[in-house]
Amino acid sequence: MTAAAPGDCAVKPGRIKQCVAAAARMLRTTAVRLSALYLALFVGSVVLILVVVYRTTAGFLTEEIGETVALEVGAFQDHYTKYGLPGLVDLVRGRSAVVNNNAIYLLTTPTGAVLAGNLSRWPDVALSDTGWIHFKVADTSGVSNRPSTAQAMTFTLPGHFRLLVGRDMSELDQLSDRMVRSLGWIIAATAMLGLGGGLLVSRGAMRRIEAINRTTRQIMAGDLSDRVPRFGGGDEIDRLAGNLNAMLDRLERLMTGMRQVTDSVAHDLRTPLTRLRSRIELALIHDTDDAEVYRGVLQDSIGEADRLIATFTALLSIAEAESGAKRSDFTAIDLVDVVQLAADLYEPVAEERGQRLAMEIAEGVAPQTVVVRGNGQLLAQAVSNLLDNAIKYTPEGGTITLRLDGAAAGQAARVTVADNGPGVPAEERPKVLQRFVRLDAARASPGNGLGLSLVDAVASLHGARLELSDNQPGLRVALVFPADAKS
C-alpha cells in the first residue's frame, strides 16, 4: 500500500492526485465513518444542552425583572398617595439620576410632556396582554448608549398623568450574545474532542481488524502457518480472530492430510504401475515365439491393472464421502436390511475359510425400526469392508460377529463387527484409519490399505463415530450413529 503521508501533499504538487485518492480511501474507512457519526451526535447533544440552559436562564432573569419592577411600582404608588404629584416627580428624578443601573422611568403630563425620567418620550407601542410593553430604547440617558430592548409597566395617574417603570433588557441580550459566541467555541472544541476521541477509539478496533486483514493476505499468498493475533478480553473481534484461527487450523490439517494422501497415492500407484510396465517391457525384450508366455504376461498385466483400478476407485469413493456432497441425496436407510444383506453376502465366504459369521440383531430390533438418514451404497460398502477385513485377518476356526443395536442413550444405532483374530494394538488403532496404512502383520495379505479409511470417511459423512476396541482377543469395530441421525 502506498498511502501518502499528509506532509507530502503540500510539498509535492505531482502527488496531489495520489493524496486525494488516499484521502478518499481514508474517508471510506469504518473508523472515519463511525467517528463522524459520533461527532454529529455529540455536537447535537451539546447544542441541545446550551439551548435548554439559555431558556432556563432567560426565563429566570425575566421573572426577576418583573418582580423588581412590581415592587418599585408599589413603592411609587405609596409615595404618590403620601406626597402627591410633586413628591412623585422628585422621586422619579432622584431614581433616574442614579447611573449605571438599567432602570427606566418616565412621568408625563396628559399632553405627553416629560415631567421627569430618563426616557426622552413616551414609547409608541401598544399594551400587551400581560400588562407589559416592550419597546426599543435608542436614546435613553444614563442607561446604555446602544439600541436595546426594554420592558416596562405603565400606569395612568389621576388627571391623566402617566407613569412608566421598566428595565433595559440588554443584560439578557448580552447573555444570549455571549452564549451564541461561546456556542461556536464549544462546538469547535466538541468537534475536535469528538473527532479525535472517535478516531482514537475506532482506530484501536480498526487496527485489530487490519491485523486480521494482514494475516488473511499472508494466507492467500500461501503461508498457511500464520495466525491472527488475539488481544485477550474475549470481545467480538477477539472471537472473530479465534474463529478464524480455528478455521485456519482445520484448513491446515486438511492441507497436510491432502499432501500425505498425494504422497501415498504417488507411492501406491507408482509401484504397481512400475511393476506393470517392467513386466510388459521384459516380455518384449525376452523375444520368444511361445504365445503362452505373452498370454501369461497379458493376464498378469490385466490383474495388475484391475488392482490399480480398485485402488483408484476406493480413493475416489473416499474423496466422495469426505467431500460431504452426498449428504444432499440422503434417504431413509433401514440398517436391518444393510446388515442382513452384508451377512448374507459374506456368510458363505467365512464358511469357506472355516470361520463362523454370526449375525446378531439386538432384541426388539425389527425391520423398519432402525432407520437412519444416509447413503445406502456407502453404508453397505462400509459394512462390507469391515466384514472383508475381519474375514481376512481371522484365522481358521475363528468367529466373526456382525451385530446391530438399536437406539440407546446418545445413539440411534450401532453396527459392530467383531472378530477373534490378532486384533490391533491400542496405540496402532488411530493409524489404521489413515489411507494406505497397512500394519506389518497385514502386509502379507492382499489389500490396498484403504478399507478402513473408507469406513472412517463414510462414518464422518453420516455424523457417526467409528470406535475401535479390543475384543479380547481380536478387533471390535463399531459404527455408532448419533441420536439425530435417526430418520
Add this chain to the structure above:
Amino acid sequence: MDMKVLVIEDDQQAASYLAKGLKEAGHVVDVANDGKEGLYLAGGEHYDVMVVDRMLPGRDGLSLVQVLRAAGNDTPVLFLSALGSVEDRVKGLKAGGDDYLTKPFAFSELLARIEVLVRRRGAAQPQTKLAVADLELDLLARGVKRAGKPIELLPREFALLEYMMRNAGSVVTRTMMLENVWDYHFDPQTNVIDVHIARLRQKIDKDFPTPLIHTVRGAGYSLRAAS
C-alpha cells in the same frame, strides 16, 4: 446372437477398440464420434442396442438419450461414463439409459451387459415359471426342481438362480450379479460371488450328469443347457 450396435464415443481410440471387440464377437457396429452424428445415425437406422458415452462434444450423452426417448425410440442404451458415483448412475438411468458402466471397464463386462439388454428386450412378458433344460424354477411357489427332484435353496440362492435363469444363455458377470441380486453398486474386495456360485453348484449341478452353470473365463458365469 448377432446384434447391430451403435457406439457413440468421442475418444476415437476407445471407440475403435470397442468396435473391433464387438465385431470379433460377431456383431455389426456403427461408430459416431460426437452427439450430433450419433443422433443422426440413431434416428435413421434401427439398432439392437446403443453404447453411449455420457460426456460427448456437441451434445452430451444424457440429453441425446432424452431426445431419442422423447421421439419414441426405445432402443436399449448402455451408458459409459467416467463418473462413477451413485447419483451419476441414477441420473443416467433417469435420462432413459437401461444400464450404466463406469470407465475403466473390462470389455467382457460390456459385452455381457449389452447382450443381456438385447435379450431382455426380446423376452416374453411376466412369467411365473422359468425353465432351463431339466431345471425348473417356480416364481409363485418359490420352489426349484431339477429332473423333477425338489431342491432346497436359501432365499438369496433362489434370487441368484432366478437372475441367472432369466438371463440363461447369456454371460452374467460378477458385477452384474452384485448389482442385480444384492443391489451392491461397488465391488467388494473379496470374490464373494465365486463362493455363492460354488454353493449354488453344489445344489444344482453336483448330483446331476450335465452341469448347467458354466464358468466363462475372464468374464463371469453362464447358465445354459449344454457347453
